Amino acid sequence: MTQDLIYSVCGIALFGIGLYGLIIVPHILQKILAVNIMGVGVFMLLVAAGHNPGGVSDPVPHAMVLTGIVVAVAGTALALSLVCRIGELQRDGADEEAAP
Amino acid sequence: MFHKLDGAKLPLGLRLICSAAIAALTAVLIAIVILSGPAAPGLQAEVAAQLARSGVDNPVTAVLLNFRSYDTLLEVAVLLVVAVATMPAPGRRLRPALAPTGDMVLIGLIDLVVPVVVVVGAYLLWVGAYAPGGAFQAGALLAGAGVLVSITGRFQFSFGALPARAILALGLLTFTVTAAAVALQTGVFFQYPTAAAGVLILFIEAAATISIAATLVLLYGSLVPPAREQESGP
C-alpha cells in the first residue's frame, strides 16, 4: 500500500513538474521534454494503481503503459522533426535576410 | 516568420500565477489519491481466468495481442502515420549519410554487439509468449541496433525505396489481414480460434517487431544532421 502511494504521489508530482515546464520553460526542446515527463508521470500513476503487492499485478495497465511508451516516442520524434524543420526554415530565412 | 525556438520568457506575474495554479492542481490531485484509499481490485482475476484461451501464458502479451488487440492495432497505425510524416519525399535526392567513421573502437564494438542484439531481440519476441518480452521490446532493441549501425555511417537505411516502405507497412498490414481472416472463421474481428491463437499471435508479433524497428530507425534517420556539416571537418 505505502509503495503504491509513494509512486502514485510521485507520478502526480511528475505530471505537475511537466506541466510547469510545458508552460513556464521558454525553450522548445525542453517543452518537448516536459511533455515526456508528464507522460512518465501518468504511466507511473497507472502502473502504481495496477500494482498488487504480494500478488499478481494487473496486466491491463502494464499493456496500456507499454503502448503509451511507444506512442510517446513516436510523438516525440514527430515533434522533434517539426522543430528541426522550423529551425532550418528560420535559419534559411535569416540567411536570406542577411544576404539578399 | 515563425516563433523563435527558444521563445521569450513569460512575464513574472503570469509565471507566478501559473506556478501557483499548477501547484494547487498537483496538491489537489495528491490529496485525492491519498484520500481515495486503495485502488479497486484490477482485472488480474479476469485476465487469469481467460488466459488459457488466449494462446499465450504471459498476461501482458495476452492483453496486448488478444484481449485488447484494438489498442495495439491502432498503436501500430500511429507508428505508421508518424513514419509517413517524417519520411523523405519520394524522388528527393537522398541526403548523404554520416561520414563513415574511422573510430575503430566503435566499429569493433558494433561488430560484437549488433549480432548479439539481433539474437536477443528474436529471443525477446519468442519469450514474450510466456515471460516478460514481446513485440515492442524486441522492436525497440532491434531499432537500437539499427541506430548504432547508422551511427557508424558504413551503412545507410534508405526509406525512400519501395521495399523499405513495404517493411514499414508490414506490421499494420499483417495485423489487419490476420484480424479479418480470423473474422471469416469465428465471425468476430480479432476473435482468434483458441487452438491457433498462439501461432497467430507470434506471427503478428513478428511482423509488428519488424515494422516497429524499421519505423524507429527511420525516425532516427530523419533527425540526424545532414552530412555536409560534418564533412567540413579537419
Next chain:
Amino acid sequence: MDSGFLIDLVLAAGVLILAWLSLVATNLFKAIVLFISLGLLVTVVWVRLGAVDVAIAEAAIGAGLTGALLLAAWRRLWSQRRPVRDASGGDDSGGDNVS
C-alpha cells in the same frame, strides 16, 4: 521502515529531482542527459512495481532511443549555431546556453 520502503522513497525523490533539474537546466545538452538518466531511473521504478515488461521497453525506448532522437535533434539545430569560427570542428559538445 524496512529497506524496501527506503529504496522507494529514494527512487521517487531521485525521479522528481532529475525531472526538475532537466527542466530548469540552462544548458540543453545537460537537460537531455538528465532526461536520459530520468529514463534509466524510471526503469528501476517499473522493476520495483513488478512491471518487468514495461521496464524492458522503457530501458530500450525511454532511456535509449528517445535519448538518441533528442541528441540527434540537438546536434542538428543547436550544437553548431553558436560557434561561428569553430564551425569546422563541430566539437562544441558542451552545448550552448538556452536563454
